[in-house]
Amino acid sequence: MSGEPLLKLERITSGYGRKTVIRDVGFHVQQGQIVTLLGANGVGKTTTLKTITGLLNATAGRTTYGGRDITPLKPYEIAALGMGYCPEGRRVFGNLTAHENLMVGAYRTRSQKDFNANLKWIHQLFPRLNERRSQLSDTMSGGEQQMLAIGRALISRPQLLLLDEPSLGLAPLVVEHIVKTLVAINRAGVSILLVEQNAQMALRISHHAYVMDNGRIVREGAGMDLLQDREIADIYLGFQ
Amino acid sequence: MDYFLQQVINSLGWGSLNAVMAAGYTMTFGIIGLVNFAHGEVMMVGAMAAFWLMVVLKLPFWMGCLGAMAGSIAVGLLIERLAFKPLRGAGMITLFITSLAASFGIRTLLIMLVTDKLKPFPIPDYLRGAILLGDIIIFKKTILILVLTFLAGAALIYFVKNTKTGTAMRAMSYDPEIAGTMGVNTERVIIVTFAVASFLAGMAAIFWGIKFGSVRCSMGVIIVVNAFIASVLGGIGNVLGAIVAGFIIGVGETLFVAYLPDQLVGLRPLFVWIVFFVLLIFKPSGLFRPNIK
Amino acid sequence: MQKLKNIILLAAAVGLLYFLDRCLPGFWLTLLLLFGINSILAVALNITNGWANLFSLGHGGIMLVGGYTAAFMTLPVAFKRDLLDLALPGFLLNIQVPFLPALIVGGLVGAVFGSVLALPALRLKGLYFLLATLGFNFITITIAENIPDITNGPMGLRQFPAHTNIWWVWGIAIFLIYLSVRLRRSTIGRALIVMGQDEELASHLGVNLLRYRLYAFGLSAFFTAIGGILWVHLILNLYPRVFGLHLVFNVVTMIVIGGLGSISGAVIGAAIITGFVEILAPLEEGFGFFGLFAVPRLLGLTTLILAAVLIVILVVRPEGIMGNREISWSWIKSQWQRFRRPQ
Secondary structure, rough: OOOOOOOOEEEEEEOOOOOOEEEEEEEEEEOOEEEEEEEEOOOOOHHHHHHHOOOOOEEEEEEEEOOEEOOOHHHHHHHOEEEEEEEEEEOOOOOOOOOOOHHOOOOOOOHHHHHHHHHHHHHHHOOOHHHHOOEEEEHHHHHHHHHHHHHHHHHHOOOOEEEOOOOOOHHHHHHHHHHHHHHHHHHOOOOOEEEEHHHHHHHHHOOEEEEOOOOEEEEEEEEHHHHOOHHHHHHHHHOO | OHHHHHHHHHHHHHHHHHHHHHHHHHHHHHHOOOOOHHHHHHHOOOOOOOHHHHHHHHHHHHHHHHHHHHHHHHHHHHHHHHHHHHOOOOOHHHHHHHHHHHHHHHHHHHHHHHHOOOOOOOOOOOHOOOOEEEEEEEHHHHHHHHHHHHHHHHHHHHHHHHHHHHHHHHHHHHHHHHHOOOOOOOHHHHHHHHHHHHHHHHHHHHHHHHHEEEEOHHHHHHHHHHHHHHHHHHOOHHHHHHHHHHHHHHHHHHHHOOOOOOOHHOOOOOHHHHHHHHHHHHOOOOOOOOOOO | OOOHHHHHHHHHHHHHHHHHHHHOOHHHHHHHHHHHHHHHHHHHHHHHHOOOOOOOOOOHHHHHHHHHHHHHOOHHHHHHHOOOOOOOHHHHHHOOHHHHHHHHHHHEEEEHHHHHHHHHHOOOOOOHHHHHHHHHHHHHHHHHOOOOHHHOHOOOOOOOOOOOOOHHHHHHHHHHHHHHHHHHOOOHHHHHHHHHHHHHHHOOOOOOHHHHHHHHHHHHHHHHHHHHHHHHHHHHHEEEHHHHHHHHHHHHOOOOOOOOOOHHHHHHHHHHHHHHHHHHHHHHHOEOOOEEEEEHHHHHHHHHHHHHHHHHHHHHHHOOOOOOOOHHHHHHHHHHHHHHOOO
């Protein structure tokens, strides 16, 4: 847990067109950690993730991944470096089957053997995806779509997995399953950057966390510490 | 009954043309939301290339066909690079207006070069003649066109359904942003899509020449409207749908004209527009499932 | 004070028009008339395509309907009845009407016809609406070509009285520009623009979408039809194809170059396109260059250049010359500042 972080953001400013949403954002994710980005609706968490993955261009600042400056890179180039992305709202390819979704997730995987092995791993994590593999993802339930989105991000065996609000709109039982899965894959070596509104769920499993407000990072600390912090609960996260 | 069957058989060549053009059209429509009015000119340039090779340079038929494909692919990719790529992310209406401009520009340029007069499209002897099935006449060239369409269609559907690139294309039609984050090189997939669509337009050029025996600079205008309505009818981005819809429109249009009284034959272009408006009222998503959100 | 200023302006305008009418040589006068007609078409189109954000290509069909309606009224009886024996009702066939009523009736018929376009606008998304208006054009032309008893088919009509002159053209053009400027500042105009920017917001604010769309299309179509009628009585020729995609596209190019949503932009665009077309026309015919060599016929060069220009504008400066702003001192100042201090 020391040395050069896997992912580092330095003074990132970004937004949509002329509208700046996040300002001077800086944090890092160490290899092997689960790091959470917390904050209420609209503070810029999704904008931050989109900037990291290259979907948005930062107007200032630098993103480093594995020691390499990835700020100017395009999304597919960043994906090729070993970053998996599970976007907000799941965004599965509704016109494709579950299996085809996973195929697209594994687009960068060269060998058929590797793909088959990875596919088996995903099916072990989420057996439902195997059952439903020929089903159009449009017709799957919210929970199944979430599992598919995570599986799709994982099937390329990324070093770093970015998840944007995976618990949104899901039943508690499903959320539990996802939480357990995240911990398991983290133990298997995958670093995770998690964006969440559900602070309880996220802080429980995080090594470290950052709180965002109004486009900036305002607090940080170890997961457990922040979990007990009253101030955070009231001021920044807006829950009881 | 015989008259009806004969009309249907006669229209299969035109139906194939429409099907092949619609298939290419729906691919670019699905993947970047582009209603490409210049697709007709992509076909036309291929036809002109074939004409030039076969009639001016007196080269054999197979070289003319190769020339048609090469010409169409070259023009298709050129338009993509010059007109559509700089407008990546622009609204559908802007893209459409641009394709209109490109269509006008290319057509005018070609007319300036070779005039809008009919140009002969010589075909080899083995394509002439017909066979008789009872009272029905079936031209050999119609059979060839049908067979080629069937093969091309099957190959295309296989490509789109079963290959990595084809699946990536369908994923991009639905959500291009997220497809990019999965490692799909979106620019390259777009280029491949245009190349395939242009290839199909080149095939259509050859079909046209074979069926009508001549080509001209304004040939694109007639078919591009059919192609776009067929792709809406078939479900945007759905290749199988476009092929089926293309046949429906081609055969339907011919039957429509066949059963009209003589003096109303000029109402032929109305058929596709009636189909369009009926479609928009009752089932705007098309007959088959579209590949877009 | 304001009233006196307006009267002086009006008198100056009338004087200028009179002077131009008497002194301009034929070519330049025709150019001025074409510029005026194009301005009418562009400013009218701006109401629907620019302000109301309902991008329509239907103006060809509207001009066709208006043009033929007026033609039935203004064509000489000998031509309509004796030569062609058109299947028109008696009251049209047997009289020849002066220009003003023909303009008004033609305009109204065009307006009603064009208002029909407002209906699909409710159900169809932007692109589908656009394609539907394209269909509207095609269908109108096809039908017009196939009812020769009424329209004389693709051959069209001739023997038009040459009614169009600088007073009609620029009188109407100035009136339309004035009307548009007033409209833009009025409640109706602002409701229209809000509706164009954000439909949901507009309907929350109480704007009846259907009604305002009807207003927009009705007004736009009225003047579009009038523009068409003026044009027909200038070139003295009318056939269905003339209102095809080529013309439609030209007017669209005018407002895109000038800036969607700007009245002054529409006029500027009309000026540029008219100038382009007429100045390049001799090139299209081919001419001797100082007797040194002959420039060959390059028919269609104009279309080619215009198409290229349109694509370049859409890529480099999609908001056009004016964007959606109007010429005013503050605009001129801001352009000057941009010029001096490049960002």
